[in-house]
Amino acid sequence: MQVLLARAARERIEAATAEAYPCEACGLLFGGQVRGRPVITSASVARNVAAEPWHRFEIDPAHLFASQREARETGAPILGVWHSHPHGRPIPSAEDRAGVTDPAWLWLIAAAGRPRPTLAAHVPDPSSPTGFRPLLLLDEAGHPG
Ligand SMILES: [Zn+2]
Structure with a gap:
């Protein structure tokens, strides 16, 4: 399966990753489906409220609730x-x-690095030994990278 990531969303994630370093940055992914492929058009940046x-x-639960409400109102789902x-x-x-709560949610992970973080996308898959299946991450034009 493939997932498309819009440039604006990638840039937001890259910037937040660098800003939060050496802590973990986090947020939600929004978008929709185009010809059966998920397309991430925007990403939010949330406060990381983990103890470590x-x-x-x-x-931040407040961010999650506000985003769920907004998704219902706008019809643009949390991906x-x-x-x-x-x-x-x-x-x-x-x-x-262990943190998977919604089996349909995509998981995008940004590994901090220079000059830019490395991004990879996954989807929960209980049949996989790791609990996830990797997805092919494409830019908004459908090209790898
Ligand atoms: Zn992680």
Whole structure:
């Protein structure tokens, strides 16, 4: 499966990842479907309220509730969640697996790095040993990268 990421959303995630370093940044993904493919058109940046934000993330519940309400009102659904890995690769951790609440949500992970973070997308998959299946992340024109 493929997922398209708009440039504005990528840039927001990259900037928030750098800004939060050495803690984890996090937020939500919004968009829709185009020809059966999820398209992430925007990303929000939430306060990370985890007790140990340098290796955990927890989206501010107030942000989550406000976003759910907005999604209902605008009809633009929450497609998933994103967070950063300040040290490490953009692959889901055991904590991430335990943190899955909605099996349909995409998980975008940004591994901090220079000159830019490395982004990767995943979707929960209980049949996979890691609990996730990687997705092909494309730009808004449908090209890899
Ligand atoms: Zn993680």
